[in-house]
Amino acid sequence: MRMRHLLGERFKETPSDCQIASHALMVRGGYIRQLCNGIYSLYPPARRITRKIEQIIREEMDAIGGQEVLFPVVMPASLWQESGRYESIGSEMARFQDRSGGDVVLGMTHEEAAVQLARGAAKSYADYPFMIYQIQTKFRDEPRCRGGLIRVREFTMKDAYSFHTSQEDLERYYEQCRKAYRRIFARAGVPEVVDVKSDSGMMGGSTAHEFMLLTPAGEDSIVLCGSCGYRSNMEAAECVIQNPAAEPAPLQKIATPGVKTIDELCAFLHLRPEQTCKAVVYQKDADGQYVAVFIRGDLEVNETKLRNLLKAELHPATQITEDSGLTPGSIGAIGLSDRIQVVFDRSMEGIPCTVCGANEDGYHLTGVSLERDLPEKPVFFDVAKALEGGICPVCGQPHLQIRRGIEVGNIFQLGEKYTRPMGMQYLDREGKLQYPLMGCYGIGVGRLAAAVCEVRHDDYGPIWPMAIAPWQVHICALKAADPQVKKTAEELYAQLSRAGVEVIFDDRPVSAGVMFSDADLLGVPLRLVVSTKTCARGIVELAARNKAFREEIAPEAALQAVQAKIQSALAEDKKG
Secondary structure, three states: OEHHHOOOOOOOOOOOOOOOHHHHHHHHOOOEEEEEOOEEEEOHHHHHHHHHHHHHHHHHHHHOOEEEOOOOOEEEHHHHHHHOHHHHOOOOOOEEEOOOOOEEEEOOOOHHHHHHHHHOOOOEHHHOOEEEEEEEEEEOOOOOOEOOOOEOOEEEEEEEEEEEOOHHHHHHHHHHHHHHHHHHHHHOOOOOOEEEEOOOHHHOOOEEEEEEEEOOOOOEEEEEEOOOOOEEEOOOOOOEOOOOOOOOOOOEEEEOOOOOOHHHHHHHHOOOHHHEEEEEEEEEOOOOOEEEEEEEOOOOEOHHHHHHHHOOOEEEOOOOOHHHOOOOOOOOOOOOOOOOEEEEEHHHOOOOOEEEEOOOOOEEEEEEOHHHHOOOOOOEEOOEOOOOOOEOOOOOOOOEEEEEEEEEEEEEEEEOOOOOOOOOOEEOOOOOEEOOEEEEEEEEHHHHHHHHHHHOEOOOOEOOOOOOOOOOEEEEEOOOOOHHHHHHHHHHHHHHHHOOOOEEEEOOOOOHHHHHHHHHHHOOOEEEEEOHHHHHHOOEEEEEOOOOOEEEEOHHHHHHHHHHHHHHHHHHHHHO
8 A cells, every 4th residue: 555545634733622542643643534423434544453353353253153144234123122122222222214114223232133033043952052243333322422433323343142051051151252352352452451340231131241441541430459350340349338436326406507518517517428428319210209329428329230229210310399308408318208219328337326417408417327216227238339449349458449441342141131022942952942041242343443542552643553553564765756765665565565464655755754753643563664874775774663673674684574573463462
């Protein structure tokens, strides 16, 4: 490929709407162009990268018995009605009608299509286990697009679906796929990706893991233990609390004029936040019912845990009506209206003395013991977010760390979540009808490319790993009009291309600064520089984009040197 023919523009300025490095560099480097909010076109360099990622994925999925299929992007609503998700998924799923008035959807995931395809073919236990996968375009009407390809509405994804006749077989294959994912990320140049326990969300099922690339630019919070290696997404991380010692005290109502927040309450009574009980109020989406969560004053509610506990979608109650039975700024568990659904976080269990609202404007209660002062013994649930420096639920040490990460893959044990409602059955060895168990396994292709860029770059551009780089070698011919430079560079280009090396060749009549700046933005791992100075000395320069080496070699030795560097880099990636 000659640089002068490459479609796309490279430029120095960072666009104002790019908040993270990968987004800025992929726009500046001529990789992507926004079509509309959350939807991008890919220029040739980005498409070459994603094709290589797809090939790595195919090889690893095939190696564990995967069979590649292709599902439609557009599906009838009736298929999603069978599973029950047509009603349960909100506006993220695009729904419309075809010309005959039939309800259809754009696929944001393909569990239903996988069951529909397999249930007509796998009717006997002898047909199991098996796994099918696709690499396909999907659409999710994401309300919070950000970070270029990190969070988009239209995206390319590898999604795989396995089918099993026993939980043991599902678990065995789940672990096999987990290992295959580690190989995929190592081969793509990010072996540091970690898998963490996660919430199954709208996918359903009992067990789920996310694969996270840790970076400050990530949008997900990851809980890690520095002692035992425990890892979990914040949404699924258990919050273990040790409350400070406190002596019981009599229940007493005190005036707290103008005090509305925990900070104001602590300042007024000279307390620490962990000595208080705060109320966090939500409303259920379905009927607007208020839900009051009582939690220690220094903690935050984990809304995913709360939704899972209540089995209901809800939102923070930003406007509390006068007839609600709630007194904003002074909401307490004692004497609260029975119209309010109450959830007690586990952080309040066993506390003999705390402070909370009195359900009367300008007043709070001190000496509160929920187990003593409520008419019925409360039940406590874990609905709090884990804390930095908190106690690990596995080893019990106070060594939890909160890090940021980009989710680049996920795996789920779905069980009968889809096969039972959709009537997929097989005959077992005794001739009885059974529902197969499912697993599903996803990787976002474009997101992985952007995530690699996020952690493999410097101030000048991406530093692509060899396995997914758009090209393997970038030839820079400085002052290409010079006959010797032109001859040497053209011979190198022809020789490398004939040998199957992927080369981008820049012989444009531009300055060295422009040429090297564009080369940095393309991030090709190896660079061959030909100039009047190198030609005068009978050498060319071979350098690494990551500045690991710079060597002077004879032009006739360039092919062998380049091939050795490529093989070495690919081998390192495979080892992870």
